[in-house]
Amino acid sequence: MTAPVRIDGVSHRFEAFEALRDIRLDIAAGEYVTLLGPSGCGKTTLLSVLGGFVDPTEGRVLIGGRDVTRLAPARRPTTTVFQDYALFPHMTLRDNVGFGLRMAGQGRRVRHARAHEMLALVGLETAADKRPHALSGGQRQRVALARALAVDPEVLLLDEPLGALDLALRRSMQDELKTIQRKIGTTFIHVTHDQEEAMAIADRIVVMNRGRIEDEGPPARIYRAPRSLFAAAFMGETNRVPARATGTALETPFGTLPHRGPAGEATLCLRPEAIGPAPGGLALGPARVRDAAFFGTHCRVHVLPDAAPGLTLIAHLPPGELPAPGDLLHLNAATDPLTVFAME
Template identity: 60%
Template sequence: MSAPVVSIRNLSHAFGALTVLHELSLDIQPGEYVVLLGPSGSGKTTLLSILGGFLQPTNGAVLIDGRDCTHMPPAKRPTTTVFQDYALFPHMSVGANVAFGLRMNGVAKAERQRLARETLALVGLKQVLDKRPHQLSGGQRQRVALARALVMKPRLLLLDEPLGALDLGLRRQMQEELKAIQKRVGTAFVHVTHDQEEAMALADLLLVMQDGRIVDQGNPERVYTQPSTRFSATFMGENTLIDAEVTEISGTTATLRTALGTLALDRPGIRKGKATLTVRPENLRLGTAPSGRVSLGSGEVAESVFQGSYRKAVVRTGSGGDILLKLPVDMPVRIGERVEVHAEPRHIGLLQE
């Protein structure tokens, strides 16, 4: 593996007596799209601000290409930032907005105009060079802000909820465009969002944050299907959590006792004691468990609601709590019907925090 673009070492930050980041350490690889995901107050924007030089950490260090940039001001470090409100100059043309940073760096007029045109073409906006920001749509303004950041050829591009002001359809379109642009330019991106779908669509590396800590990290599929903590299991979409206890271990196979019955799972590194099973609603099915699938017990259908692309159902198991399912629309279930619930072993997460 090549040397990281960014190394964060034991980073902490406090506002007075309130600590908002706790001893974070992280490496960001060249060309990696990193997404910081978490609720308000989790510390993701504070971390982004420290990476951009807008905040000084209380402790720790930020290294970019091996150089200590911890106390370097924003204009001096090899980073640029795209803000949620775009921060475009309304009195300047689009071309002048994109070229502004180059002008501040003393780049000759002809060269900065050439680079502005090239970068606007990269984001699909070469036709708006002479327009003013107020003449553009929200999605176009977002792409102008992205071009203004990319034209500086940063080693690290920071995006602070850049799609938050867009409507749903445009947001999804811009997710695809952002990912495609990032892969073309090869710059490492760090993107802040509280939108789980956006995070999974964009991230190579997904960092789930809670109370100033990174509580889960990995590729989006792993974090979603096999979360490392109860928080990431519930924050990353809907999930059913089942309390369990590991009573026996034979090789990598664990026997677990739950309120829904006893089951066996093959999991390396497991230990005896308390555990939590997690299973996503779309990975559950009804009926007698066929060979190779794990029964999660039975219960009574308490809810069955048509949701367009799927049917949402809740099975009430009594002492085992409720199990949430997303079923095919052509699988009607009746309220009060007694059913059995099962899943594939690979779709059952197991937490031991």
């Protein structure tokens, strides 16, 4: 089963602190959405509102067109996967996965059959008689996912489920989550502060900051053409170049670019991978290497451009040759798309 979700003007306050401010968001049935943002931005509070663990101060939550705002968690068509797994250590994996069905009054044969089906879905069909302590962190997270899916929720809520895993396991589980979601078609809403994780798994990313939505859209659009300076900075490294807009052009320390927009002080954002030796775009001119590090797929280099004293740029250069501190490079920046924000 799956269902759309509507968050209609949700706000929430913890005494004087406003954790959520007029959140409005429609999530399609079967969509994989990530709520992304720094600690304290409101993403976990919003997930708690969706799960029924927190009552919003204002607004409504609708699932499948039904107002569930004041329903208890057990009465909602949602289940939640937590970062700490929350498995029962004394139970077998079969009984852990079937626990929700047991609470719903399902008979032993039915819940065992469903538990085996869900364990097979997450690749643990031969481990039904094991207990959680015999599993790795990634395997325990798979069991938690199987348990949440066993009750056939319309919406699955994931609260930083991969945060406790190492990098290799985290990437493996990202792939598995995406594959499982596509297979079963359930609406997934996933909280994370990891930008790479959000881009790897989501159909749509919702960037949050200070209790409100800064930007939302497909990962590629959010990364390449963010709608706010905060979203641009949070969605990975970016170089902020001071500029001035004239209405028809953008004046930068490196030259002038055509640009239509309000006149005034502005910031041009350039991703590190947009900067390199290839010709075209905006000529940055000679730049002295401050330091460089090899990252496998690229060299991450800090450079000091002659044209902008005091400005340090980050460039991701080809991995073939690591430049040395003091080397002089001649660099250009791709400016498609041109990402410019007016200074407030």
